[in-house]
Amino acid sequence: MSVTQQAAPAARDGARTDGAGPARRSRWKGSLALVLAILIVTGLLVASLLIGAYDIAGGERGGEMFWITRVPRTLALVLAGAALATSGLVMQMLTQNRFVDATTSGTTEWAALGLLLTVLIAPQVGLVGRMMIASLSAFVGTLVFMAILRRIVIRTTLVVPLIGIMLGAVVSALTTFLAAQFNLLQMIGTWFMGSFTAVVRGRYEVLWIVAIVTLLVFVLADRITVAGLGKDVATSVGVRYEVVLVAGTALVAVAAGVTTVVVGFLPFLGLVVPNVVAMIRGDNVRSNLPWVCLGGIALVTVCDVIGRTVRMPFEVPVSMVLGIVGSAAFITILLRQRNA
Template sequence: MQTDLQPPLAAAPSQRIIPTGLPRSKGWWLNGLLLVLLLVVMVWSVGIGAVSISVPDVLAILLRQVGWEIAAVEPQQETVLTVIRLPRILLGVLVGGVLGISGAAIQGLFRNPLADPGLIGISSGASVMAVLMIVLQLKIFRDLSSLSGLYTLSLAAFAGAVGTTLLVYTLARKNGRTVVSTMLLVGIAINVFCEALRGLMMYLADEAQLRTISTWSMGSLGGASWEVLQVATPFLLLPILLMPRLSKPMNAFALGESQAGHLGVDVSKLKRNVVILATLGVGVAVAVSGVIGFIGLVVPHLIRLISGANHRTVLPASALLGAIVLTLSDLVARTIVMPAELPIGIITGMIGAPTFLFMLIRGAGNRA
């Protein structure tokens, strides 16, 4: 018989996420190192592309934007950097950060290092709503398009993410509390249904619609602009800033729901906050960039291998490493086949799957 303390995919006792790892002071060193690395990666990647911009020129252009004229810059380089690459890099940092920290929080919620935000239907709900909009072109979508213009697909995807997660959360409630094991099972069922519905829509789609679905489903930051960034930033920043405040109750929750309750943790509130913040962040991320896999699964797992499972370190470090990984993946996606561009989901999948397999094999070897 399954209980809250032993969800169906719960890790073995030697694998279960427990609040151990780096002391807080050393955890700050890890986060500081990742922050410096992120800044270096951003400055380096923003200068690479069809129009090459050296690091000194990048710094000169950025300083020029805030009123410091330290060197002459070419107008073409300035336009490429400020109009095209900079919003794309910043959006990639926010999307990667929210995918990483949401994955870490969901793994903490399920007390399983193999969980990711897709388990509660966020990505599948966003994907199926976007596909429905592309293929069926129902009146409600046409009305939405007249109101929101270019943001129609993003709004539909976000609505799908919120709707499926709300359904999973509602069905998982029993006697006034949310049962984690039931949430997991309901999420799996909803994911299967969404994938079936998505497959049906793809069967009905014409060639142009299939191309649009394929491009969106594999993820891309090609639609980044200052307007998109302005709309998405508050919703992407909110989970990144608020989730680390849940680290202390999540450390207690890792010991089990009963133990966390005895330590004074409001378990129901914690579950609700994690689900709401993860849905908000991942839903908006999928809406503006499409479906990007493996960031929310591999990044937190890698951080736990480095630092242990103390959420005071894991949550912010996962956000920083997620931003780094997605920024580098986007760099590869937009330069490896120039002047064309690969979907970023292909890059994250090709990097993430072997990395995850390596971590699993290494972990199995250590336990042997």
């Protein structure tokens, strides 16, 4: 064997080694960044456990109050934040539009309409029944939104969220009209003003359903990604586009319906977090999902902590803080897209 023949395999091995080194370092840095993000979110959750008007350490029955109020509230922040953030990512993939989530597609307004109809028609239905009807209403409303998108020519990405916002406004007006007719405006105001104030032990457990929604999004991530490329591409690679579309819509509807029943509206959460993650990390849906979950938890927790501390012992609803932060981030994303 000549010197050249001996050197060729060695060169190939060296090339493989040189290529593996940067890839290994990149994976290591990614894992380190994820661990750091988990630690930061954990710190925020600990702060949520320690902040409140009631003195847990020195107050009478402080330990009992800690488990009755603080722990359920923090768990609700985790469940709602992760579910709504991942649901926003699903909506953006299925509609192929970065400006769509449950807030800008009318999904939450449909959930509120279903909840109101439940109160009017079957007031004896419990929390689980209200959750199921609100989720069904949100599912129907999201399908209506998808059907409208299929029947119009979309010339700009801003048309899609504008359609959803207008549809949501019509549904919200109908909900408000019915509430006014039956003297339920105060109840509607409570739903539209999302807050974790009323979350206590025995009142938040239904939210564990949205944890299943989040897990299912992880399971279906690859299929949702392919479906987001369009019906023709999805069908050509063997993905049943219509099935994935309905499944993804159902997941979004359940997340919106359950959170509306338990805590009310949390605006812009599913819009801002996936966009920020995509701007930092790119468009790999499966690898972005853990970051989207952590981002959703972090954002809703920060807004809730701000709401609890800015006028302590009174509370500013988390939806108000989230609306301010989310709208500012939404405008920033719009301007960034325009300048891109």
